[in-house]
Amino acid sequence: MGSYLLRRLLQSLLLLALVSMIAFAILHLAPGGPLSQFLATGNMGQEDVDRLMQQYGLNRPLPIQYLEWAGNLATGDWGHSYRDQLPVLTKIGMHVGPTLELMVTSTLLAMFIGGLIGILGAVRRHSFFDHLATVGAMVALSIPTFWFGLAIIYVFSVNLGWLPAGNRENIGDGSFLDRLRHLVLPCIVLALVSTAVWSRYMRSSMLDVVNQDYIRTARSKGVPAMRILFHHALRNALLPMITITGLHVSTLLSGALVTETVFTWPGMGRLFLDSVSNRDYPVVMGMLMFTACMVLLGSLIADLLYSVADPRIKGASK
Amino acid sequence: MDKHSSEHKGAGTIKTGTVDKTPADGLTRRDALFAGAASFAFGSLGLAAGAHAAPSAKPTGQAILGFSQEVTVLHPLMAASEVDQGVWWNLFSPLWMLDAEGKFVPVLAKAVPTVENGGISADGLTWRVELRRDVKWHDGKPLTSEDIRYTINLVKNPGFRAANRSGFNLITSVGVDGDHVVTWTLKEPYSPLTSMLSWAFIVPEHVLSKNPDPNSPQFAAAPIGTGPFRFVSRKTGDHVLLEANPNYFGKGPSLNRLIFKYVPDLNAMYTQFKTGEIDYIGLQGIPANFYKEATALAGRRIQLAARPGVENLTLNLAHPVLSDKAVRKALNIAIDRQSICNLVYYGVPKPANNFLAPTHWAAHPNLPKPEYDLKKAAAMLDQAGWVKGPDGIRVKNGVRLSFSNSTTTGNQLRAQTQQLIADDFKKIGVEMLIKNLVAAVLWADFWRNSEFDSLMTSVTYTIASDPDVTNRFGSGSIPKETGSGANVGRYKNVGVDTLLARARQEYNIAKRKEIYAKIQELINEDVPILPLFCEVNIEGTKAGLDGYVNNVNVRANSWNTANWRWTA
Numbered sequence: 001m002g003s004y005l006l007r008r009l010l011q012s013l014l015l016l017a018l019v020s021m022i023a024f025a026i027l028h029l030a031p032g033g034p035l036s037q038f039l040a041t042g043n044m045g046q047e048d049v050d051r052l053m054q055q056y057g058l059n060r061p062l063p064i065q066y067l068e069w070a071g072n073l074a075t076g077d078w079g080h081s082y083r084d085q086l087p088v089l090t091k092i093g094m095h096v097g098p099t100l101e102l103m104v105t106s107t108l109l110a111m112f113i114g115g116l117i118g119i120l121g122a123v124r125r126h127s128f129f130d131h132l133a134t135v136g137a138m139v140a141l142s143i144p145t146f147w148f149g150l151a152i153i154y155v156f157s158v159n160l161g162w163l164p165a166g167n168r169e170n171i172g173d174g175s176f177l178d179r180l181r182h183l184v185l186p187c188i189v190l191a192l193v194s195t196a197v198w199s200r201y202m203r204s205s206m207l208d209v210v211n212q213d214y215i216r217t218a219r220s221k222g223v224p225a226m227r228i229l230f231h232h233a234l235r236n237a238l239l240p241m242i243t244i245t246g247l248h249v250s251t252l253l254s255g256a257l258v259t260e261t262v263f264t265w266p267g268m269g270r271l272f273l274d275s276v277s278n279r280d281y282p283v284v285m286g287m288l289m290f291t292a293c294m295v296l297l298g299s300l301i302a303d304l305l306y307s308v309a310d311p312r313i314k315g316a317s318k
Numbered sequence: 319m320d321k322h323s324s325e326h327k328g329a330g331t332i333k334t335g336t337v338d339k340t341p342a343d344g345l346t347r348r349d350a351l352f353a354g355a356a357s358f359a360f361g362s363l364g365l366a367a368g369a370h371a372a373p374s375a376k377p378t379g380q381a382i383l384g385f386s387q388e389v390t391v392l393h394p395l396m397a398a399s400e401v402d403q404g405v406w407w408n409l410f411s412p413l414w415m416l417d418a419e420g421k422f423v424p425v426l427a428k429a430v431p432t433v434e435n436g437g438i439s440a441d442g443l444t445w446r447v448e449l450r451r452d453v454k455w456h457d458g459k460p461l462t463s464e465d466i467r468y469t470i471n472l473v474k475n476p477g478f479r480a481a482n483r484s485g486f487n488l489i490t491s492v493g494v495d496g497d498h499v500v501t502w503t504l505k506e507p508y509s510p511l512t513s514m515l516s517w518a519f520i521v522p523e524h525v526l527s528k529n530p531d532p533n534s535p536q537f538a539a540a541p542i543g544t545g546p547f548r549f550v551s552r553k554t555g556d557h558v559l560l561e562a563n564p565n566y567f568g569k570g571p572s573l574n575r576l577i578f579k580y581v582p583d584l585n586a587m588y589t590q591f592k593t594g595e596i597d598y599i600g601l602q603g604i605p606a607n608f609y610k611e612a613t614a615l616a617g618r619r620i621q622l623a624a625r626p627g628v629e630n631l632t633l634n635l636a637h638p639v640l641s642d643k644a645v646r647k648a649l650n651i652a653i654d655r656q657s658i659c660n661l662v663y664y665g666v667p668k669p670a671n672n673f674l675a676p677t678h679w680a681a682h683p684n685l686p687k688p689e690y691d692l693k694k695a696a697a698m699l700d701q702a703g704w705v706k707g708p709d710g711i712r713v714k715n716g717v718r719l720s721f722s723n724s725t726t727t728g729n730q731l732r733a734q735t736q737q738l739i740a741d742d743f744k745k746i747g748v749e750m751l752i753k754n755l756v757a758a759v760l761w762a763d764f765w766r767n768s769e770f771d772s773l774m775t776s777v778t779y780t781i782a783s784d785p786d787v788t789n790r791f792g793s794g795s796i797p798k799e800t801g802s803g804a805n806v807g808r809y810k811n812v813g814v815d816t817l818l819a820r821a822r823q824e825y826n827i828a829k830r831k832e833i834y835a836k837i838q839e840l841i842n843e844d845v846p847i848l849p850l851f852c853e854v855n856i857e858g859t860k861a862g863l864d865g866y867v868n869n870v871n872v873r874a875n876s877w878n879t880a881n882w883r884w885t886a
Contacts, residue, residue, distance in 0.1 A: 043781055044804070046797035085393070085535035086535065171577050261586070264580075264583070264590070266580075277758070
């Protein structure tokens with residue numbers, strides 16, 4: 001197990017270095033730069049922009065800029081944002097909380113509801129409920145998020161006035177209840193789509209299992225249906241779900257751009273878009289590295305969980 | 319959902335017994351008149367009343383100010399966006415400022431130096447400024463002349479990432495005479511310096527000089543100023559929180575907390591204004607398509623805030639077609655500005671004929687009104703020798719009368735405007751192709767190397783609201799040729815250059831105004847740009863929030879929040 005972990009870690013480091021080089025090159029080769037936003041505002045001349053380029057060291061060869069960045073990263077210095085001068089990790093830290101809050105609640109909600117729908121759909125295959133769930137999932141997947149977000153804001157905030165139209169909290173309040181009220185609408189929007197996705201995953205995974213020989217054997221032995229379902233079928237059907245969950249961890253952290261924008265939610269998706277469009281290189285690179293780490297960590301954890309859930313794999317990973 | 323009553327966290331009472339004249343004193347009555355004329359009389363009368371009544375009242379309540387740009391830069395001398403300056407006005411103070419009427423009023427200085435009052439020597443080279451004696455930094459230390467010296471030298475410091483050094487590079491030495499008098503000398507007379515200093519927020523020497531790195535991020539993380547509010551916290555991507563400064567030297571503030579809220583989506587921002595989650599909707603304001611609906615909202619006051627930007631077609635005068643003045647003149651009268659304003663922009667802006675907003679103090683009052691006459695335009699092109707070719711597009715000496723127009727992608731209103739203009743141009747035998755680019759590409763080499771034929775953008779031609787437009791129209795300010803400036807249309811007129819140089823050396827405001835009027839006439843005659851309309855921002859406040867005044871001379875209208883207060 002120890003050597004397996006070590007091997008995985010070394011692979012991950014190599015992958016991270018590769019990812020960072022590619023990302024750095026693409027980012028810097030994209031036209032424009034962190035200073036072009038100031039040209040648009042009209043208070044600066046060419047001489048000012050050239051001077052700032054030099055002061056930021058942006059006119060040096062790309063490999064040198066990369067080595068400097070990578071060297072700093074190796075010593076734990078993620079750099080400072082070009083826009084507000086805050087340390088990159090501080091910025092990511094400020095946005096990870098709101099994103100996790102939103103993504104974890106909506107994902108848990110979606111996994112729970114979607115899971116139930118999927119199980120029921122598989123057990124009562126081709127029933128009215130199964131067809132309804134299939135159609136419902138298609139509809140949910142087809143609704144544009146921004147439209148649905150605006151629609152429920154219009155109904156629940158503008159017309160009924162029950163819930164806030166956006167933001168994470170009332171600044172100065174921030175109590176649990178206040179946070180919860182702000183969480184409801186964006187959570188529903190995000191959960192809608194992922195419920196549909198999870199229900200489809202769960203249904204097909206469950207269907208694979210219930211047609212297996214050992215389930216048929218259990219049924220013919222007279223094992224109660226509920227026990228077959230939860231003890232034998234569900235446990236095996238969950239195996240592929242673990243992989244999906246592991247891969248989903250990075251999605252949790254990269255945020256949901258559209259929902260965050262519609263609901264003014266200060267999450268990672270918004271930070272990424274704002275940083276990319278302003279060519280805030282240190283923040284974009286920091287976020288990419290952070291997300292890449294999380295993807296690698298997520299798949300590692302999924303593999304480890306797999307061996308816990310399925311004793312057959314334990315031997316293979318040694 | 320109104321929040322102004324929700325918060326009363328204690329800042330101390332404001333001491334007002336010792337202050338003499340305040341910036342608010344200088345503004346109040348004029349603001350009331352200005353505001354009254356702009357049809358939001360109730361709010362500004364409230365401001366007038368507020369400024370004179372019980373100023374020692376403890377600040378109460380909070381206001382949430384919504385902006386679609388994020389507040390990023392809290393160091394007031396670094397390159398930044400409009401909304402950043404909107405925060406600086408609250409945290410910091412300049413020596414003096416331009417009020418909403420375009421008059422200089424003292425802030426940290428006792429008086430605005432002029433040749434007449436002796437603050438500037440007769441040769442225009444030596445300046446002497448006396449400071450107020452009752453100003454304290456947010457950390458309690460008194461403001462001294464050393465702070466002014468430090469600020470000027472910081473902008474001049476080659477290692478400091480200053481946004482703009484216009485004027486400062488002419489200052490040869492700064493001296494102090496005791497704690498409250500500062501003097502400096504210039505290489506040559508430079509009258510726009512008064513304007514440049516109106517946007518130069520003074521920073522604390524005792525805090526910044528400790529750090530050998532002038533660009534250290536420490537100060538921006540916890541800025542210390544002399545303004546009516548002090549910094550409390552920021553959540554990036556979300557908001558910046560300020561609270562009342564109990565030691566503010568001026569009148570106010572009446573509000574206890576000020577929150578600059580970032581709402582990236584304009585529709586979402588307007589919705590939050592409707593539901594009451596934000597108290598003031600600032601830049602970029604209410605989308606024009608909601609203007610009518612917004613004016614009918616109960617409990618909200620909507621204002622059309624004239625901004626200094628002019629939406630225009632910047633022509634590249636090095637282009638073989640656009641270098642012909644007759645063509646430029648014909649194009650100028652082939653644009654239906656009124657229809658563009660009415661049909662595309664919901665009747666909000668007014669057609670423009672100048673590079674200065676009509677509300678600017680130096681704007682020429684009698685420039686010819688923009689015409690729309692396709693027959694006359696066609697006749698002008700005929701006369702200039704441009705004859706229609708087989709495809710309906712005019713030709714002269716083998717050159718087709720065709721050019722492209724570029725703007726940033728994603729702006730639907732601009733795309734529609736381009737279409738309207740191109741249709742009209744086609745009617746007079748001119749082809750305007752549309753070639754739009756993403757912002758990051760447009761505001762790069764494409765812009766600075768004048769790679770475009772024509773550009774549709776909004777441009778603020780002034781710097782710190784000063785009418786010295788050398789940076790935009792001076793022949794020495796063409797980046798492609800001289801590596802400096804922002805005259806990307808490559809306009810050259812010796813007469814304009816001479817007048818600009820003369821105006822820069824003239825300190826008398828009335829005389830400066832005369833020279834700039836001549837410059838505007840010359841530029842109007844040469845047509846290097848086709849002005850479309852003056853930018854208007856649709857802003858709004860809750861009806862109970864008084865004190866808002868639009869000021870075309872600052873970059874965001876949160877400039878006088880010390881005077882904002884809740885009356886309902």
